[in-house]
Amino acid sequence: xxxxxxxxxxxxxxxxxxxxxxxxxxxxxxxxxxxxxxxxxxxxxxxxxxxxxxxxxxxxxxxxxxxxxxxxxxxxxxxxxxxxxxxxxxxxxxxxxxxxxxxxxxxxxxxxxxxxxxxxxxxxxxxxxxxxxxxxxxxxxxxxxxxxxxxxxxxxxxxxxxxxxxxxxxxxxxxxxxxxxxxxxxxxxxxxxxxxxxxxxxxxxxxxxxxxxxxxxxxxxxxxxxxxxxxxxxxxxxxxxxxxxxxxxxxxxxxxxxxxxxxxxxxxxxxxxxxxxxxxxxxxxxxxxxxxxxxxxxxxxxxxxxxxxxxxxxxxxxxxxxxxxxxxxxxxxxxxxxxxxxxxxxxxxxxxxxxxxxxxxxxxxxxxxxxxxxxxxxxxxxxxxxxxxxxxxxxxxxxxxxxxxxxxxxxxxxxxxxxx
Amino acid sequence: xxxxxxxxxxxxxxxxxxxxxxxxxxxxxxxxxxxxxxxxxxxxxxxxxxxxxxxxxxxxxxxxxxxxxxxxxxxxxxxxxxxxxxxxxxxxxxxxxxxxxxxxxxxxxxxxxxxxxxxxxxxxxxxxxxxxxxxxxxxxxxxxxxxxxxxxxxxxxxxxxxxxxxxxxxxxxxxxxxxxxxxxxxxxxxxxxx
Ligand SMILES: Cc1cc2nc3c(=O)[nH]c(=O)nc-3n(C[C@H](O)[C@H](O)[C@H](O)COP(=O)(O)OP(=O)(O)OC[C@H]3O[C@@H](n4cnc5c(N)ncnc54)[C@H](O)[C@@H]3O)c2cc1C
Numbered sequence: 001x002x003x004x005x006x007x008x009x010x011x012x013x014x015x016x017x018x019x020x021x022x023x024x025x026x027x028x029x030x031x032x033x034x035x036x037x038x039x040x041x042x043x044x045x046x047x048x049x050x051x052x053x054x055x056x057x058x059x060x061x062x063x064x065x066x067x068x069x070x071x072x073x074x075x076x077x078x079x080x081x082x083x084x085x086x087x088x089x090x091x092x093x094x095x096x097x098x099x100x101x102x103x104x105x106x107x108x109x110x111x112x113x114x115x116x117x118x119x120x121x122x123x124x125x126x127x128x129x130x131x132x133x134x135x136x137x138x139x140x141x142x143x144x145x146x147x148x149x150x151x152x153x154x155x156x157x158x159x160x161x162x163x164x165x166x167x168x169x170x171x172x173x174x175x176x177x178x179x180x181x182x183x184x185x186x187x188x189x190x191x192x193x194x195x196x197x198x199x200x201x202x203x204x205x206x207x208x209x210x211x212x213x214x215x216x217x218x219x220x221x222x223x224x225x226x227x228x229x230x231x232x233x234x235x236x237x238x239x240x241x242x243x244x245x246x247x248x249x250x251x252x253x254x255x256x257x258x259x260x261x262x263x264x265x266x267x268x269x270x271x272x273x274x275x276x277x278x279x280x281x282x283x284x285x286x287x288x289x290x291x292x293x294x295x296x297x298x299x300x301x302x303x304x305x306x307x308x309x310x311x312x313x314x315x316x317x318x319x320x321x322x323x324x325x326x327x328x329x330x331x332x333x334x335x336x337x338x339x340x341x342x343x344x345x346x347x348x349x350x351x352x353x354x355x356x357x358x359x360x361x362x363x364x365x366x367x368x369x370x371x372x373x374x375x376x377x378x379x380x381x382x383x384x385x386x387x388x389x390x391x392x393x394x395x396x397x398x399x400x401x402x403x404x405x406x407x408x409x410x411x412x413x414x415x416x417x418x419x420x
Numbered sequence: 421x422x423x424x425x426x427x428x429x430x431x432x433x434x435x436x437x438x439x440x441x442x443x444x445x446x447x448x449x450x451x452x453x454x455x456x457x458x459x460x461x462x463x464x465x466x467x468x469x470x471x472x473x474x475x476x477x478x479x480x481x482x483x484x485x486x487x488x489x490x491x492x493x494x495x496x497x498x499x500x501x502x503x504x505x506x507x508x509x510x511x512x513x514x515x516x517x518x519x520x521x522x523x524x525x526x527x528x529x530x531x532x533x534x535x536x537x538x539x540x541x542x543x544x545x546x547x548x549x550x551x552x553x554x555x556x557x558x559x560x561x562x563x564x565x566x567x568x569x570x571x572x573x574x575x576x577x578x579x580x581x582x583x584x585x586x587x588x589x590x591x592x593x594x595x596x597x598x599x600x601x602x603x604x605x606x607x608x609x610x611x612x613x614x
Contacts, residue, residue: 061442334455341451345442360506362452362499380498382505391505392498405567406495409467410456416464417454 030129040065040351043124043133045114045288047071049333050139050321052102053340053418059105061348068131072113076419080333081411082165086173087206089371101419117292119314135347139321140286142195148282150256158259159279175276181215183275186264188254190282191225195322195331198231200280202367208243209370220246221272225253232377232395239369239399285323294319301325306388308346308356309339318343327388334363337414358383366407374404446514449506460518466525466567473520475554476512483508491582522563527608535609538602550610562613569607
């Protein structure tokens with residue numbers, strides 16, 4: 001495994017000095033205008049794949065623009081590759097980075113959450129205080145629809161999703177590790193659209209690989225709300241030939257969980273017993289986007305202009321990443337990163353009163369099928385009639401070590417592109 | 421006072437030059453490439469090639485080969501088509517104008533020495549130092565990540581990179597005579613040449 005440690009990553013990306021940047025962490029204290037605006041300012045909500053990229057690239061495009069990034073978490077934990085933590089192939093530390101690189105670019109990183117958006121006055125509320133913006137970029141990722149599964153909301157501490165990399169990833173790995181040989185691991189997949197279409201199937205591979213090597217009498221039951229594997233189906237089916245321990249059941253939507261009886265139930269009333277459950281809940285745009293009325297009639301996702309990512313509902317507010325809908329792109333980190341860059345360029349043009357260039361995103365999703373081999377799907381897009389249109393989708397011919405090496409290359413580059 | 425004025429002057433000049441890294445023509449059309457090839461094409465990984473400093477003629481041939489499926493790569497075929505849509509000349513000019521810094525991927529010193537000895541057979545085309553020959557579209561292979569160089573040699577050997585390309589016959593014939601283990605040594609050597 002070509003692991004890179006956090007220190008190596010930071011060294012490779014030339015990060016060393018901490019210069020400038022507001023020292024965040026004064027949450028709750030500030031009232032009124034928390035940082036009076038002196039020049040042009042972009043505020044970014046969310047320091048994940050989309051938001052951190054956008055914050056950095058606004059500064060790269062025009063260092064005279066002040067950029068304030070709001071992100072409650074002090075570290076960035078990569079969801080991509082986090083399925084490898086479940087199988088023990090990677091450590092969570094190897095996926096954890098800090099925000100010093102962004103500060104080096106002059107981004108003011110404040111570790112606080114935005115609590116409301118006021119489009120009319122162009123303010124972002126942070127508790128009792130507020131920040132004024134000229135343009136706002138919103139990248140809050142996904143929120144879980146807890147209420148869609150009976151018994152889930154009140155058992156969030158026991159029934160893990162591990163769908164936002166971090167403490168839950170480590171806890172789920174520990175649950176898997178302490179499951180007795182012969183135990184049943186149940187993984188449930190929500191109906192599309194959800195974050196990372198191939199993610200649950202990659203997770204299936206990683207859990208099955210771990211069980212095959214460590215608990216050979218155990219079984220993995222996958223309850224998929226969708227009618228079939230929704231990404232790279234042929235490649236995953238081929239990979240699963242190595243895992244007779246997988247029991248994959250399509251069109252099995254889980255609607256109830258009972259942790260005391262260690263049981264989930266599907267919409268057809270079928271009951272499935274588990275020793276460990278990993279329930280990936282249905283999803284919608286991050287809460288702040290819903291509260292700010294950036295979502296459409298479905299109350300789930302945000303529709304945007306395909307060239308600028310400006311919300312179709314509110315002026316001067318741009319939405320990127322998993323929270324968006326209406327583009328023919330997957331909810332992936334690679335897409336969030338591409339949107340972050342394109343949106344940053346558009347925002348700088350708009351602040352200058354110029355026409356933004358028409359730039360299409362691109363996507364690659366690598367998935368690990370065991371400890372050393374991966375598969376990939378690649379999508380390229382163009383802009384046609386003001387809309388994002390796919391040019392081509394290409395799959396790797398099969399699983400290989402070479403693709404896994406490219407996956408490591410991709411991760412190294414893109415983490416650096418976001419945070420370095 | 422004078423110091424302050426000098427500083428203002430320096431800042432003004434830097435500003436006037438429009439030094440923003442995204443100002444170069446082609447820079448915004450290359451934004452997606454950074455996800456794999458690193459900022460300004462300065463790949464930090466072992467597997468992905470450095471694009472900074474590639475000669476435009478060579479760059480364009482590579483893009484055209486990928487887009488046409490002659491140089492099979494699941495990653496590059498779609499992206500090459502995107503580059504053709506956006507305008508390959510701008511993107512080629514952008515990467516050509518980026519200063520190439522050699523890879524930071526470490527190599528084994530003993531492998532470098534073995535590679536140096538084996539590299540003589542490459543000199544007729546790539547030059548005594550591996551710096552290539554722009555007029556003949558023979559790339560500068562120095563400073564590229566070793567993993568990438570090794571993979572490409574294997575692909576030549578198996579005739580999987582641009583199969584049937586008449587220009588590459590001699591190169592592929594040579595690669596067939598070289599044992600796979602030696603590719604790692606050659607890669608270590610060329611990636612270490614500054
Ligand atoms: C297991 C797994 C594997 C994956 N593998 C891949 C992969 O291999 N390749 C790939 O491309 N993608 C992958 N993904 C998908 C990828 O992680 C997401 O698509 C990506 O993180 C989306 O970026 P984002 O900016 O929309 O959201 P995020 O990266 O989640 O960032 C959102 C940020 O906003 C912050 N936030 C939320 N609300 C507020 C608020 N009110 N104020 C301030 N901050 C706020 C959050 O703390 C968070 O840091 C995977 C996902 C999972 C779960």
